[in-house]
Amino acid sequence: MAKALLTLISKEVKELLRDPKILIGIIVMPLILFPAMGSAIGVSQRAVSRAVRRMAIAVYDEDEGSASQELIEFLSKDNDVFIIEAENLDEALRRFMEAESSILLYIPDGYSERMTSGERCMLRIYVHLRRLNMAETGKASSVEQLLTMYGEECSLRRIRRILEEAGEELQPEAVRRPISISYASILKGVVLDVPPGAIFGIIMSQNIMLPVMIMMMNVFAVQMAATSIALEKEQKTLETLMTLPIGRMTILAGKLFGSIIIAIAGAVSYMIGFSYYMRSTLGFIPQLTIETLKEAGLRLSPLGLTLLGVIIFLTLLLSLALSLSIAVFAEDVRGAQSLVGLIYIPIMIPSIILMFTDVDMLPAGLRWLMLIIPYTHTVIASKALFLGRYTPVLLAVACMLVFTTITLYITTRIFSTERIITARIRRWRLRYGG
Numbered sequence: 001m002a003k004a005l006l007t008l009i010s011k012e013v014k015e016l017l018r019d020p021k022i023l024i025g026i027i028v029m030p031l032i033l034f035p036a037m038g039s040a041i042g043v044s045q046r047a048v049s050r051a052v053r054r055m056a057i058a059v060y061d062e063d064e065g066s067a068s069q070e071l072i073e074f075l076s077k078d079n080d081v082f083i084i085e086a087e088n089l090d091e092a093l094r095r096f097m098e099a100e101s102s103i104l105l106y107i108p109d110g111y112s113e114r115m116t117s118g119e120r121c122m123l124r125i126y127v128h129l130r131r132l133n134m135a136e137t138g139k140a141s142s143v144e145q146l147l148t149m150y151g152e153e154c155s156l157r158r159i160r161r162i163l164e165e166a167g168e169e170l171q172p173e174a175v176r177r178p179i180s181i182s183y184a185s186i187l188k189g190v191v192l193d194v195p196p197g198a199i200f201g202i203i204m205s206q207n208i209m210l211p212v213m214i215m216m217m218n219v220f221a222v223q224m225a226a227t228s229i230a231l232e233k234e235q236k237t238l239e240t241l242m243t244l245p246i247g248r249m250t251i252l253a254g255k256l257f258g259s260i261i262i263a264i265a266g267a268v269s270y271m272i273g274f275s276y277y278m279r280s281t282l283g284f285i286p287q288l289t290i291e292t293l294k295e296a297g298l299r300l301s302p303l304g305l306t307l308l309g310v311i312i313f314l315t316l317l318l319s320l321a322l323s324l325s326i327a328v329f330a331e332d333v334r335g336a337q338s339l340v341g342l343i344y345i346p347i348m349i350p351s352i353i354l355m356f357t358d359v360d361m362l363p364a365g366l367r368w369l370m371l372i373i374p375y376t377h378t379v380i381a382s383k384a385l386f387l388g389r390y391t392p393v394l395l396a397v398a399c400m401l402v403f404t405t406i407t408l409y410i411t412t413r414i415f416s417t418e419r420i421i422t423a424r425i426r427r428w429r430l431r432y433g434g
Contacts, residue, residue: 008254060092065112215351225323230336350376374403
C-alpha cells in the first residue's frame with residue numbers, strides 16, 4: 001500500500017509539474033513577482049526622487065518688481081529657473097506648453113507692491129500633465145513647499161522689523177508660530193519618535209499587497225487541482241486507476257499529497273519572494289525609521305514567518321480539496337476550469353473588502369457572513385502577524401483547520417463512491433417555439 005501511494009504521489013507531482021501554468025504560477029511566479037515588484041517600486045521611487053530633486057521651473061513674471069526678483073533668486077538656488085517673455089498670460093501659457101518644463105509659476109502684476117505693503121499675495125502654479133505620472137504631481141508639491149518656505153521667510157523678516165520698530169525683544173519665530181507640534185506614535189506599548197503617517201503607509205502597503213498575493217496563490221492552486229483531476233477524466237486514465245488493486249482513498253491521498261508537495265513548494269517560494277519584497281519596500285524609509293520600527297517589533301519574526309507559512313499552506317490545501325471535489329463533475333479541462341471559477345468569488349471578496357478595513361469595523365450581519373468564508377481568516381491572520389498579534393492568528397489557524405478538515409471529509413466521501421467517474425452536471429434543455 002505504501003509503495004503504491006508513493007508511486008501515485010510521484011506520478012501526481014510529475015504530471016502537475018509538466019503543466020507550465022502550474023510550475024510557473026505556483027512556484028516560479030512568487031520568486032519572480034515579489035522581487036520584481038520590490039525592484040519596480042525602488043526604480044519608480046528613485047526616478048521620482050531624481051525628477052523632483054532639481055526641477056525645471058518656468059516663470060512668467062508679470063510684476064517685474066524687486067519682490068518678484070527676490071522670489072526668482074530664491075527658486076534658482078536649487079532649481080533650473082527660466083523666464084518666459086510674453087505680452088500676456090495666454091501667450092506665456094502657449095510658450096510654456098512648447099517648453100520642456102512641466103511647472104509654470106505665474107507672478108501677477110502688483111505682487112511686489114502687495115508684498116511691500118503687507119497684503120496677502122496670490123501666486124498661481126500651472127502644471128502641464130503630459131504623462132499623468134507621480135513625478136509631475138510631485139514637482140507641483142515641491143514647488144508649493146518651496147513657496148511656503150519663502151513665504152515664511154518673508155513673514156519672519158516682516159515680524160522682525162515690526163518688533164524692532166516697537167522695541168519688543170521677542171523671537172520672530174515664536175510670534176509667527178506660537179505653537180510647535182511634534183508627532184510620536186505608540187505601537188505595541190513602545191513610544192516611537194516616528195510620525196503616524198510613516199507607520200500607516202507601511203501597514204497600508206502590506207494590507208493591500210498581502211491579500212492580493214494570497215488571492216493570486218489560491219487562484220493558481222484551484223486551477224492546478226482542477227486541471228489535475230480533469231486531465232485524468234479527459235484522457236480516460238481515471239478509469240484505469242480505478243481498475244488497479246489500489247484503494248480509492250489511496251488514489252485520493254496520492255492526488256492530495258502530490259498537490260500538497262506543490263503547495264508546500266509554493267508556500268516556501270511565496271515566503272522567500274515576500275521576504276525580498278519587504279526588504280525592498282523598507283529600503284525607501286530612512287534608516288532611523290526602520291530601526292525604530294524594528295525596535296517596536298513591526299516586522300515578521302521567525303515565528304511570524306512560520307505561522308504565515310502555515311496559514312498559507314492550510315489555505316492552499318483547502319483550495320485544492322475544494323477544486324478536486326468540484327472538478328469531478330466536469331468532463332474535460334475546460335469544463336473543470338469553468339466550474340472551479342465559482343471558488344474565485346469567496347477568494348476575492350474577503351481579499352478586496354479587507355484591503356481597506358477590518359472585520360470588526362463591518363456591520364454585524366456582514367461581519368458574520370465574512371467569518372463564514374474560510375479565506376477571510378487567511379487575510380485576518382496575515383494582517384495580524386505584522387502587529388505581532390498572535391491570538392487572532394492562532395484562531396485563524398484553528399478555523400482553517402476546521403474548514404479544511406470538513407472539506408477533506410467531503411472530498412473523501414466523493415472519492416469513495418462511483419461519483420468520481422459518473423458525476424456530471426446535466427445540461428439544461430431549452431425549448432423553442434410554442
